[in-house]
Amino acid sequence: MLLLYNFGIALYRMIIYIASFFNLKAELFLNGRKNIFNVIEKQIDTKQKHVWFHFASLGEFEQGRTVLEELKKNYPQKKIVVTFFSPSGYEIRKNYAIADGVFYLPLDTKSNAKKLIDLIQPEIAIFTKYEFWYHYFQLLQERKIPLLIISGIFRPGQLFFKWYGGFYRSMLNCVTHFFVQNTESVELLQGLNFKNVSLSGDTRFDRVAENVLTVKHLPLIEEFCGKAPVFIAGSTWPQDEQLVTALIAAYPQWKFIIAPHEIGPAHIDQLLKLVPGALRYTQLNTKSPQPDSQVMVIDNIGLLSSIYQYGRVVYIGGGFGVSIHNTLEAAAFGLPVIFGPKYDKFQEAKDLLSLNAAITISSMAELSAAFKKLQKDTNAGPAAKKYVQDKTGATKQVLTYLEQYI
Structure with a gap:
């Protein structure tokens, strides 16, 4: 099985290499790992021990960020290294000031694992939610370096729990402690x-609750919204946008803010064709009045979590693709949430639905009905906010555990 795993890693690299000729993310993935060990050696003190945080992408970074920042606040002398698997995490957080180094994770081979761990000398490794890499995990165990999984979530369909999943279960054996989000995950692991x-719950609750308290005001967004009720569509994909933009003409008294997941020029142009006359955030000028418009398109990254403060109802994208994006950032502001049919991987989405703080839709008619319902529902928003507040505390639990090592 290890031979097949190693072949899969090599095949993945070949696919990325081919894709890099016509796909920007693949190009960034490949170029970011060129001479990576020389880059690491120049940037950090390789004679120092480091606390190693690894994140798959930006979402997992935001999920584990509270643990990282509280740890640094409590132990300011500690050196921290952050690695990302995906360009969407690394490219946005590569200048993250709290870390002593931010790097791409080299692909999981035995030699790469040895080189990386030799360089960063982790005193502890903290992986968020998932990402299970055989060679890294085996070497951490071999060197008796504690490995934590925080905000972990497990499902019966995963390979760990199949009769033929022994190879994958061997990775679980390398984990010193699992901090998981729900009782199903506890039961699945205890079953092994x-x-x-x-x-512990999910550290994202701590992060989004903190964001509400420290949210930055956005004058251009405030000016656009005025006193109108605002519908926010966050992390949308084309199929989401087809549905959302169909609402606009029917609700002239509402303002609409659309923040697409992909902000490349081609996608932004496609979105603007759907809503002629929409404002582009990056083209607004603080010195001149905004032209009157019902719709604003957010064509940069990093604002969405602050934009939610201006909303009344929120639609979260991704539910017609692989899965929905982050619902908690909106829920923390007390906003009812609408999303597509693919949400089964997210416990918080199921919880919000059970509390009548969210509605899932699969068609234009259902979106229209959900929007009408939530305009009148005075309980959905407060229920969403209370849900987030009641679920905070995972960060403190993880940090208390870490004290024995740090």
Whole structure:
């Protein structure tokens, strides 16, 4: 099985290489790993021990960020290294000031694992939610370096829990402690005789709750919204946008803010064709009045979590693709949420639905009905906010555990 795994890693690299000729993310993925060990050696003190945080992408970074920042606040002398698997995480957070180094994770080969761990000398490794890499995990265990999974979530369909999943279960054996989001994950791991499991909840709740308290005001957004009620469509994909833009003409008294997941020029141009006359955020001028418009398109990254403060109802994209994006950032502001049919991987989405703080839709008619319902519902927003507040505390639990090592 290890031979097949190694072949899969090599094949993945070949596919990325071919894709890099016509795909920007693949190009960034490949170029970011060129001479990576020389880059690491120049940027950090390789004679120092580091706390190693690894994140798959930007979402996982935001999820584990509270643990990282609280750890640094409590132990300012500690050196921290952050790695990302995906360009969408690395490219946005590569200048993250709290870390002593931010790098792409080299692909999981035995030699890469040895080189990276030799250079960063982790005293502890903290992986968020998922990402299970055989060679990295085996070497951490071999060197007796504690490995934590925080905000972990497990499902019965994963390979760990199949009769033929022994190879993948061997990676779980390398984990010192699991901090998981729900009781199902606890039960699945205990079913494999893992006792090193804590039901901590999700550190994202701490992050989004903190964001509400420290949110930055956005004067251009405030000016656009005025006193109108605002519908926010966050992290949208084309199929989401087809549905959302069909609402605009029917609700002239509402303002609409659309923040697409992909902000490349081609996609922004496609979106603007759907809504002629929409404002582009990056083309607004603070010195001149905004032209009157019902719609604003957010064509840069990093604003969405602050934009939610201006909303009344929120639509979260992704539910017609792989899966929905982050619902908690909106819920933390007390906003009812609408999303597409693919949400089963996210416990918080299921919870919000059970609390009547969210509605899932699969058609234009259902979106229209959900929007009408939530305009009148005075309980959905407060229920969403209370849900977030009640679920905070995972960060403190993880940090308390870390004290024995840090």
